[in-house]
Amino acid sequence: METLPIAPIGRILSNAGAPRATKNAKIELSKELTELGNEIAAEAVKIAKHSGRKTVKASDIELVVKLKF
Amino acid sequence: METLPIAPIGRILSNAGAPRATKNAKIELSKELTELGNEIAAEAVKIAKHSGRKTVKASDIELVVKLKF
Numbered sequence: 001m002e003t004l005p006i007a008p009i010g011r012i013l014s015n016a017g018a019p020r021a022t023k024n025a026k027i028e029l030s031k032e033l034t035e036l037g038n039e040i041a042a043e044a045v046k047i048a049k050h051s052g053r054k055t056v057k058a059s060d061i062e063l064v065v066k067l068k069f
Numbered sequence: 070m071e072t073l074p075i076a077p078i079g080r081i082l083s084n085a086g087a088p089r090a091t092k093n094a095k096i097e098l099s100k101e102l103t104e105l106g107n108e109i110a111a112e113a114v115k116i117a118k119h120s121g122r123k124t125v126k127a128s129d130i131e132l133v134v135k136l137k138f
Binding site: 001002003004005008009011012013015016017018019020021022024025027028029032033034036037038040041042044045048054055056057058060061062065069 | 070071072073074077078080081082084085086087088089090091093094096097098101102103105106107109110111113114117123124125126127129130131134138
């Protein structure tokens with residue numbers, strides 16, 4: 001299973017104003033974003049198929065996010 | 070502003086069953102996950118402060134995701 005790299009996740013936490021974050025906090029955020037990514041990607045694949053395409057486009061991703069979040 | 074790297078995002082799309090994805094689809098998914106990450110991180114910082122801590126812990130991230138998604 002894919003997981004997103006920790007370094008940019010740590011910078012997201014710093015940018016959000018976290019003076020400090022444990023390594024486990026970074027790992028947890030990486031895990032949660034990966035799961036959200038899996039969910040969005042799976043729905044985008046369904047939308048592309050529904051539209052008769054094999055290629056997932058940016059607008060498929062945008063539509064999923066608009067519908068789900 | 071931080072953005073998540075494209076390569077693991079492409080693998081998330083492949084793992085989700087996308088036969089193909091445009092580069093813009095990968096960039097869009099990276100952008101959306103970064104925004105969700107910013108949102109989760111900002112709320113986790115608030116929860117840590119509320120608990121009298123400067124350090125964001127994994128349980129802060131878990132609580133945000135439980136409350137919001």
